[in-house]
Amino acid sequence: MSGSSMAFSKMHGAGNDFVVLDLRDGQAAPEAALCARIADRHIGIGCDQLLTVEAPRSVGAVASYRIWNSDGSTAQQCGNGARCIAAWLVRDGAAPAAGDFVIDSPAGTHAVQRDADGGFVIDMGAPDFIPAAVPLHGWDVAQDEYLRDVDGIAIRFGAVSMGNPHAVIEVADVATAPVAELGPALQANAAFPQSVNVGFAEVVSRDHVRLRVFERGVGETLACGSGACAAVAVLARRGRVDMDRAIAVELPGGTLRIRYDQADGRIRMGGPTAFVFEGEWL
Structure with a gap:
């Protein structure tokens, strides 16, 4: 992937910022070193996490996404990222402009609801204290x-x-x-x-x-x-x-x-x- 150009969106949720890549055509995700370079605030785009939009993994989901931290390591969950992915999918037309829908994260499946102010509410699941x-x-x-x-x-x-x-x-x-x-x-x-x-x-x-x-x-x-x-x-x-x-x-x-x-x-x-x-x- 490092040999070709990549279109991206820069987004943030309450200041937690992201670079979003569309990989729904089956394009390979960037390797850890490239993720870290993209996330670098001096020589790259700059972000806390890189998010990739991909084909859904579960029945009924409109898309899935994966998460890379700024050091190139992978993450399982990102609540602010989930809201940004929801907004990105609505703008793209892959998710409905009104009404609820479902997205897949590395941690599982999340229901997305529209808020009264036009924003998004993410079902983050049940906390596990074990x-x-x-x-x-x-x-x-x-x-x-x-x-x-x-x-x-x-x-x-x-x-x-x-x-x-x-x-x-x-x-x-x-x-x-x-x-x-x-x-x-x-x-x-x-x-x-x-x-x-x-x-x-x-x-x-x-x-x-x-x-x-x-x-x-x-x-x-x-x-x-x-x-x-x-x-x-x-x-x-x-x-x-x-x-x-x-x-x-x-x-x-x-x-x-x-x-x-x-x-x-x-x-x-x-x-x-x-x-x-x-x-x-x-």
Whole structure:
């Protein structure tokens, strides 16, 4: 693929930015090194993740997509990316301009609903707190809070899988949280054999959370959709935020709306999407 040009769309969801490639004609996905070069903000296009639109994998889906982090590693889940893919498919005509539809991610199948403001709400599925599902080593039974010594610092965190691994650390003030220090330290800890996305969450009220996320393979991003879902899941399990109502999760790049439904145990996420520009990688 590196020998031919590639048309792309640059998009973002609450500042979490993406390069979107259309591979529905069967074109091969770029190799990890090329993904990292495209994502480089100095010599490439620049993005947190690269997304490829591909043929659907499940009956009834309009398309599937895959995810590469800015370091070239693959990812299983990306909530902001899912909304951007939904918007891209509607603009393309592959998905209906009005009404619901379904897309396939590496983590599974997601129902997409249209929001009252014309945006998109993604069914992110049910959070899985079982340590083996995260995966989290050292515990067999799910707990509301785990304690781990990391580089001589005792860290208390919640852990959950949203199709990808998340650790959530509750802090008094997210603005002063040691994101750049504790994020990579926890990612490198043996408790997380596949690394982990580390969220730092400040509970403002029962329906308002401030959040910063240090993503695996990327670093701190302006927003993380699956991280916002994970934070609400962990905090709701502790009784810190309410289930069955929309929780405003305020991230550096914007605010996402997260609803954790008690009836079916699933989390749904809404938020902004934007097309930035179109281009061609030569």
